Amino acid sequence: MKGIGYLGPEGTYSEKAALLYAGDRKDLLAPCSTLEAVCQAVVQGTLNAGVLPLENSCEGTVVRTLDLLVRNEALSITGEIIVPVQHHLLARPETTLDQIGLVLSHPQPLAQCSEFLSQQLPGAKLQEMVSTAAAARVIRECGLGVAAIGNAEAGIRYNLVKVCENIQNMKNNYTRFVVVGREKPGEAEKKPAEYKISLLLHIHDRQGALYNILKEFAREGINLTKIESRPAKTRLGEYIFFIDLDGHLENPAVYRALREVDKQIIALRILGCYRKFKH
């Protein structure tokens, strides 16, 4: 079995998700420098699976991941993992809050901690980094006035202390990750259980187009759990919709709805049919 890619370095939230997915196969974990690198390695077959952040309970969809799913047609979704996200302000030992003039982190945590940052560090500059652990890793080489936002494990790994704990806007902050692979959708597991399907729909730019599609799912009593649009990158006004729904590809109601939807749109791609995450 080849590796499981995730956004590195060690100490990211993506690593936490990848560890949950790997179970006792932790030696397979492969940190990658970017989300693009994770996808590329899976598409090329250097890695067997990749773990990508898809949505956060506070900040919504990670659009970078949606764009990568659209662009990499060989990828399918084979699973999902939901990770609690608790951010801390990490700095070199003996740093105090009033010394901090620069905060480094991934754009998502900077947004997820916006209230703390504006209230407690109104004068601090914010700098985006490729990941929370990439931010934590450079702090040791910086002066006392620099802090990172990341998780407790990153603090331990990079010998940093928590200047402030649990600084995210929402106490219950969660990020949903998807596992991507090259399996054909539905092949990954077939045992009857609680399943989810992820779809990409490229729809026409015309009156009622979205309504007519949603109607098909409603008619079959299918519950949609996420809907998000991204520009199709073809022309202004044309969109691709990312839809998650409850069900399995072998359910007759799902089959009927997808057959009707397929007749009305430019393209339908089944990204995956996979088991729902159980906490």
Ligand SMILES: O=C(O)C(=O)C[C@]1(C(=O)O)C=C[C@@H](O)C=C1
């Ligand atoms: O920087 C990290 O630690 C990541 O794993 C990335 C990421 C993200 O892309 O949203 C993952 C989960 C958290 O929401 C914060 C950051």
